[in-house]
Amino acid sequence: MARRVLMGNTAVAEAVRLAGVQVVTAYPITPQTVIVERIAEMVERGELKARYIRVESEHSALALVYGAAAGGARAFTATSSHGLLYMYEMLWWVAGSRLPIVMAVVTRSIGPPWGLHSDHHDALTVRDTGWIIGFASSVQEAFDMTLQAFKISEDRRVMLPAMVALEGFTLSHTAEPVEMPDEKSVSEWLPPREPLPFKIEPGKAFAVGNTGPDEVTMELKWLAWRAMERSRFVIRETDLEYAKRFGLRSYGGLVEDVYAKGSDYVVVAMGAWCGDLKEAVEKLRGEGYRVGLLRIRYFRPFPWEELREVSQNAKAVLVIDRAVSIGHRGILGLEVSSAIGDRVPVKNVIAGIGGVDTGPEDFYSIVKTFIEEYESGSIEGWSIPEWYMPWMGVVSK
Amino acid sequence: MGIVYKPIDPEKEGIEDLEILSEKLLSKPSPGSAGKTGTWRLYKPRILVDKCIKCGICWLYCPEDTIAWPYRGLPSINYDYCKGCGICANVCPVNAIEMILEGE
Numbered sequence: 117m118a119r120r121v122l123m124g125n126t127a128v129a130e131a132v133r134l135a136g137v138q139v140v141t142a143y144p145i146t147p148q149t150v151i152v153e154r155i156a157e158m159v160e161r162g163e164l165k166a167r168y169i170r171v172e173s174e175h176s177a178l179a180l181v182y183g184a185a186a187g188g189a190r191a192f193t194a195t196s197s198h199g200l201l202y203m204y205e206m207l208w209w210v211a212g213s214r215l216p217i218v219m220a221v222v223t224r225s226i227g228p229p230w231g232l233h234s235d236h237h238d239a240l241t242v243r244d245t246g247w248i249i250g251f252a253s254s255v256q257e258a259f260d261m262t263l264q265a266f267k268i269s270e271d272r273r274v275m276l277p278a279m280v281a282l283e284g285f286t287l288s289h290t291a292e293p294v295e296m297p298d299e300k301s302v303s304e305w306l307p308p309r310e311p312l313p314f315k316i317e318p319g320k321a322f323a324v325g326n327t328g329p330d331e332v333t334m335e336l337k338w339l340a341w342r343a344m345e346r347s348r349f350v351i352r353e354t355d356l357e358y359a360k361r362f363g364l365r366s367y368g369g370l371v372e373d374v375y376a377k378g379s380d381y382v383v384v385a386m387g388a389w390c391g392d393l394k395e396a397v398e399k400l401r402g403e404g405y406r407v408g409l410l411r412i413r414y415f416r417p418f419p420w421e422e423l424r425e426v427s428q429n430a431k432a433v434l435v436i437d438r439a440v441s442i443g444h445r446g447i448l449g450l451e452v453s454s455a456i457g458d459r460v461p462v463k464n465v466i467a468g469i470g471g472v473d474t475g476p477e478d479f480y481s482i483v484k485t486f487i488e489e490y491e492s493g494s495i496e497g498w499s500i501p502e503w504y505m506p507w508m509g510v511v512s513k
Numbered sequence: 514m515g516i517v518y519k520p521i522d523p524e525k526e527g528i529e530d531l532e533i534l535s536e537k538l539l540s541k542p543s544p545g546s547a548g549k550t551g552t553w554r555l556y557k558p559r560i561l562v563d564k565c566i567k568c569g570i571c572w573l574y575c576p577e578d579t580i581a582w583p584y585r586g587l588p589s590i591n592y593d594y595c596k597g598c599g600i601c602a603n604v605c606p607v608n609a610i611e612m613i614l615e616g617e
């Protein structure tokens with residue numbers, strides 16, 4: 117076990133090194149670039165024996181690791197924002213072909229205008245592709261989640277690609293102490309990849325995903341759906357096993373529960389700002405409010421069972437969203453409503469789009485307003501987005 | 514409660530699913546898997562043996578892999594699968610392939 121002070125990006129690169137990744141493709145985009153720069157240095161120094169390939173676009177970055185994984189290699193790439201959108205087509209091919217690739221997505225807003233700071237639009241717009249999508253909330257978690265992503269995604273029960281989202285700058289460029297297991301114990305836990313579900317080799321010709329009957333299209337979707345359902349067990353299991361084996365922290369599987377279970381009011385959010393949100397929740401608890409935070413760690417598979425369980429006795433649920441589906445509501449808000457909206461009132465607040473600063477005081481007032489609205493009985497507007505859609509931090513007059 | 518999907522044995526189901534997957538996702542090429550595609554042909558390539566310089570370019574370019582070419586020898590066309598696209602005639606450097614209307 118080593119303890120080092122690392123930035124989020126460097127921590128991801130360290131996890132890639134420990135996982136013994138064999139092929140890395142790189143196309144620069146802020147704020148992700150430092151990840152592939154660090155990996156390039158590791159390859160240069162011989163610390164990581166990987167093929168490091170510079171490509172001409174993000175589409176090619178993913179296409180190339182697709183090929184590498186189809187050839188049986190453990191493969192990794194990283195991107196952000198517009199880069200992820202440029203990969204969109206390949207995301208479906210990778211997931212549909214069930215290749216266990218790991219990709220870090222350092223979240224960044226999507227233009228216009230060009231912006232560098234974080235919101236969740238990039239990672240959430242690819243939610244239907246069949247990728248496992250995790251959201252880290254600390255540098256340590258970005259490290260743990262990346263390492264675990266290889267284990268989960270390569271598990272025979274799963275065989276789906278996994279994305280680790282970490283907030284641009286807030287995590288990617290912020291240094292925190294990180295505990296890292298040593299190389300030997302990681303390689304015992306994460307042996308070289310099995311060449312599953314297939315392996316392309318010279319002399320053994322076959323086509324992947326050739327034109328087929330309609331029924332095959334439907335069946336492949338069904339198989340991916342079942343695998344994603346099974347990944348719930350594997351994610352929970354891996355979280356516990358990793359913690360036990362390396363003496364590190366178990367986060368609680370698909371969610372992290374911070375006083376949420378049994379509380380009257382449950383706040384649901386995702387990503388790095390949950391640190392500030394936790395501070396606000398603790399302050400409110402100090403003032404006697406029975407409120408807790410349920411932090412979503414994995415957006416896919418979506419933790420609807422955990423949500424139902426935790427909010428069982430809750431009076432109301434608040435979802436603080438960092439991405440909005442224009443024409444409907446916040447993306448996380450929609451997902452939470454679909455899981456528990458039939459049993460408990462759900463309020464949805466949009467904040468922090470494009471990196472607009474949202475600190476503990478803002479969270480304090482958002483959560484307090486929500487509780488006061490519920491207690492004074494003025495919640496009818498919560499379900500009418502056109503009429504009542506609170507946007508926090510919009511400056512237009 | 515909505516529909517809850519819980520596999521009895523995730524390990525077993527995972528392996529079974531991967532077997533179905535590779536059967537459905539992967540296809541192995543084999544001659545004539547789409548039937549005798551030669552019947553689609555409107556024009557038929559004919560190699561003029563006297564002109565041919567045995568370079569193998571037609572063999573290299575045929576998209577249907579229906580031209581056999583013994584190294585530096587005379588190419589021959591398998592008309593069961595030749596679709597008559599005319600690419601061979603087009604790439605032949607000495608115009609040793611002519612396209613003739615089927616049935617003539």
Ligand code: SF4
Pocket residue numbers: 558574575576577578579580590594595596597598599600601602
């Ligand atoms: S006509 Fe087309 S398919 Fe037929 S032999 Fe020539 S290149 Fe091949």
Ligand code: SF4
Pocket residue numbers: 560564565566567568569570571572588604605606607608609610
């Ligand atoms: S390309 Fe023309 S010259 Fe060359 S082998 Fe074919 S028919 Fe003969």
